[in-house]
Every structure is written in C-alpha cells, then in structure tokens.
C-alpha cells in the first residue's frame with residue numbers, strides 16, 4: 380500500500396509571466412520561497428497563460444518540490460478559475476485552446492508590467508505580447524469542459540473576494556459545475572468563510588497565497604494534503620476524501 384504523508388501546498392502562485400507579478404517571481408525565487416516555507420507542492424497559475432510552467436517544473440524537481448501545471452483563467456463572467464492538469468503536455472493542449480479565446484490586445488508593459496517567459500536559469504526567452512489580464516470569450520462551463528477534456532480539474536479561485544470570484548460574480552456555485560474544490564483567500568479562515576458564504580457548504584475548501592511577490596508566501600494558514608505523492612491524481616483523491624487521502628486548512632506551525 381502506498382505510504383501517505385502530509386504535504387504542505389500552495390496551489391495558486393504567479394510567475395513573471397503575469398504582468399501584475401514582481402520580477403522576483405522567477406523559478407529560482409519560487410523554489411527558494413517553497414524551500415523556506417516547507418512547501419512540497421506548488422500550483423503555477425499565471426493569468427490565461429502557462430509558458431513558465433516548464434521552467435518551474437525543471438528547477439523544482441531538482442529540489443523534490445512537486446508542481447501542478449496550471450493556469451488561472453478569467454472567464455467571460457469575469458470569474459477567476461484555477462485549471463490544473465496532470466502534466467505539462469495536457470496543460471499546453473488546453474492552454475492553447477483557451478488562449479485562442481483571449482482578445483488580441485497588445486500588452487502595455489509601461490502600464491501593466493512586462494509578461495516575461497523564462498527558462499529554469501531565469502534567462503529571458505521571450506516576452507508575451509498579448510495582454511493577459513482580460514477575460515477569455517468562454518463561459519465558466521466551457522473552460523471547465525476544455526479542462527476536463529484534457530484530464531484536468533477546476534478550482535474556482537478566491538471565492539470570498541469581492542471581485543473576479545464565483546460568489547461575487549454569480550452569487551452561487553452552479554449545481555452542475557462540479558469543481559474539485561473551492562479556493563478561499565488567505566484573508567479568511569474556513570469557519571468565517573462558511574459563515575459568510577453558506578453556498579460553500581458541501582464543497583472541499585483549499586486556501587492559497589495567490590502570490591504575486593515573494594512576501595505573499597508568508598501566510599498564516601496553508602493547505603495540507605495527506606497523500607502518497609505530489610501529483611494531480613493524489614490531490615483529486617484527497618479533495619474527494621478517498622483511499623484515506625485528505626485535505627485540511629491549518630495554521631502555520633501545526634504539527635501533524
């Protein structure tokens with residue numbers, strides 16, 4: 380039987396590809412922060428883009444840190460949803476389909492910041508020209524379907540926030556959406572979130588930093604998965620509470 384252990388995770392992390400992220404958010408900075416914070420799993424989720432995932436995967440695996448290949452898609456409803464895939468190949472296949480629905484608007488780097496694609500050594504490979512901070516012309520369900528077709532899962536992001544969130548924009552969780560989990564921001568604990576948003580009842584909750592700068596990793600709470608490995612398949616089992624896998628949100632310093 381697989382040996383299970385607790386894995387501290389941060390499933391919502393931006394890189395220098397996101398125009399709103401700081402330049403320090405390259406693979407080296409992220410891996411260093413993960414080591415300092417004891418994180419065994421990072422979800423790399425740039426806005427509507429994925430090009431820095433391979434670089435982070437390459438560096439992170441040298442330090443035994445798992446990476447969930449992902450992206451944070453902004454749907455037609457202006458809802459932010461995290462999409463995760465079992466591997467980079469499937470992420471790219473889905474990502475290309477989603478990116479094709481992003482408005483063809485040029486990034487104004489002087490206003491929004493550069494959108495930088497790097498390798499594992501943080502050499503600049505290219506700049507992404509298309510403005511990533513826009514809604515794709517796809518509904519939440521369409522983004523979900525593209526993700527599912529590529530063996531991925533969705534986790535609507537920061538549902539407690541007053542903007543770009545499922546609850547703020549739709550007011551409820553569509554009953555047939557079937558998200559694997561819902562993400563609450565680090566601003567609220569689970570109990571407060573459940574009290575404020577009864578719509579969350581019955582769903583698995585995770586919390587993540589939504590880090591745009593290294594300081595953002597310093598959260599008071601984190602998500603811990605009890606799993607056999609830092610893989611998407613294991614995370615899904617944990618979110619569903621199957622095969623003894625589980626997931627909890629706990630304060631920093633909690634000893635399991």
Ligand SMILES: [Zn+2]
Pocket residue numbers: 451459536537543
């Ligand atoms: Zn967001």
Ligand SMILES: [Zn+2]
Pocket residue numbers: 391393451589
């Ligand atoms: Zn984000």
